[in-house]
Amino acid sequence: MSEVRRDILTDTWVIVQTETTEIPLNHRTPRKPPSVCPFCVGNESQTPSEIFAIRAENTLPNQPGWQVRVVPNKKPVLRIEGELSRVGVGIHDKVSGIGANEVIIETPEHIKSLHTLSAKQISLVLKAYRARIIDLYKDKRFRYVMVFKDYGALAGASTIEHSHSQLIALPATPQQIKSELSGARAYFEYKERCIFCDIIANELEDRSRVILENNLFVVLAPYASRFPFELLVFPKRHAFSFEMVTAEEITNLGEVLKQIMQALYDTLSDPPYNYVLHTAPNLLPQRDYWTTIRDDFHWHLEIIPRIKRTDGFEWGSGFFINPVAPETVASKLKEKL
Numbered sequence: 001m002s003e004v005r006r007d008i009l010t011d012t013w014v015i016v017q018t019e020t021t022e023i024p025l026n027h028r029t030p031r032k033p034p035s036v037c038p039f040c041v042g043n044e045s046q047t048p049s050e051i052f053a054i055r056a057e058n059t060l061p062n063q064p065g066w067q068v069r070v071v072p073n074k075k076p077v078l079r080i081e082g083e084l085s086r087v088g089v090g091i092h093d094k095v096s097g098i099g100a101n102e103v104i105i106e107t108p109e110h111i112k113s114l115h116t117l118s119a120k121q122i123s124l125v126l127k128a129y130r131a132r133i134i135d136l137y138k139d140k141r142f143r144y145v146m147v148f149k150d151y152g153a154l155a156g157a158s159t160i161e162h163s164h165s166q167l168i169a170l171p172a173t174p175q176q177i178k179s180e181l182s183g184a185r186a187y188f189e190y191k192e193r194c195i196f197c198d199i200i201a202n203e204l205e206d207r208s209r210v211i212l213e214n215n216l217f218v219v220l221a222p223y224a225s226r227f228p229f230e231l232l233v234f235p236k237r238h239a240f241s242f243e244m245v246t247a248e249e250i251t252n253l254g255e256v257l258k259q260i261m262q263a264l265y266d267t268l269s270d271p272p273y274n275y276v277l278h279t280a281p282n283l284l285p286q287r288d289y290w291t292t293i294r295d296d297f298h299w300h301l302e303i304i305p306r307i308k309r310t311d312g313f314e315w316g317s318g319f320f321i322n323p324v325a326p327e328t329v330a331s332k333l334k335e336k337l
C-alpha cells in the first residue's frame with residue numbers, strides 16, 4: 001500500500017510506500033534488462049491485462065495485432081481500488097494511496113528510442129495519451145493525470161529498454177502544476193491574456209530561443225531554462241487541456257517530436273531524458289473553483305535531458321545553475337534540423 005502525505009510547510013505531496021520490506025539500493029545494483037522483453041509483440045501474456053490498445057480490427061485484446069498498448073504497471077506506485085479519503089494525522093494530512101499507474105507501450109517492435117519510431121507511430125502514442133486522460137478524468141477521485149517518459153538509467157527508467165512511457169493518475173494536483181496554474185491565473189487577472197500565448201508571441205518575435213516552428217507548434221528553449229537543453233513544446237492554438245488536441249495537431253506533433261528527439265540524440269549522443277505533459281487538472285471534482293482556467297492555462301510538453309546532475313546548492317536553494325544558455329541550445333539544435 002501507499003499513502004500520499006502532504007508536507008505542511010511547502011504544500012508538496014509525497015507518495016510513501018508503507019509496506020516496503022526491501023530497501024532499494026539503486027546506486028549499487030547493476031542494471032540488467034529482463035531476458036524476455038514483456039513489451040514485445042507475442043509476449044502479451046507477460047504483462048497485466050491491457051486497459052486500452054490501438055489495434056487492428058478483428059484482433060483480440062492481449063493478442064498480437066496492436067500498434068500501441070496500455071497496461072497497468074506491474075509494480076504500481078498507487079492502487080486503483082478504494083475510496084478517496086483525506087485524513088488528518090496530528091498536524092499532518094494524508095490521502096489514501098488511490099491512483100492509477102499505467103504503461104504505454106509505444107511500439108510492438110523491440111525499439112529503444114522514440115525518435116526511431118515513425119512520426120505516424122509517435123502520433124498513435126499521443127492518441128493513446130489523450131484517450132487515457134479522457135477516460136481517467138471521468139473518475140472524480142483523480143485530480144491530475146501526469147503523463148511522462150523516462151529514458152535511460154540516469155532519468156529513472158526501468159531496466160526494460162523497449163520504448164514506453166507511463167502515466168500516474170493522482171488524488172491531488174502536484175505542486176509543479178499548482179505553481180504554474182497560480183502563475184498563469186495571476187497573470188490573467190492582471191492582463192486578461194494567457195501567459196503562455198504571450199510567451200509564444202514574444203519568443204516568435206525575438207527568435208533567438210526558437211528551435212522549430214510550423215503552422216501548429218513551436219519548440220523553444222525557455223528563457224530561464226533550469227537544465228541544459230531543456231525544451232518546451234507548445235501548440236500555437238490556445239487550449240487548456242491535452243484532451244482538446246485535434247487529430248491534425250496529433251499528426252503534426254508526431255512529426256515535431258520525431259525531429260526534436262532526433263536532434264537531441266545527435267547533439268547530445270543519446271542522452272538520458274524525461275519528458276512530462278503539463279495539462280489542466282481534472283475539472284470534474286472542482287467544476288466551479290477555477291473559473292478562468294480555460295482561458296489562462298495552455299497545455300505543453302516539457303523535455304528535460306538529464307546530462308547534468310543536480311548538486312547540493314541546487315537541491316538546497318531551488319536555484320539552478322545552467323551551464324548552457326538557451327540561445328546556444330537553440331542555435332545548436334537548429335543546425336541538426
Ligand SMILES: [Zn+2]
Nearest residue numbers: 037040110162
Ligand atoms: Zn521488446
Ligand SMILES: [Zn+2]
Nearest residue numbers: 194197238298
Ligand atoms: Zn494560451
Ligand SMILES: [Zn+2]
Nearest residue numbers: 180278300302
Ligand atoms: Zn509546464
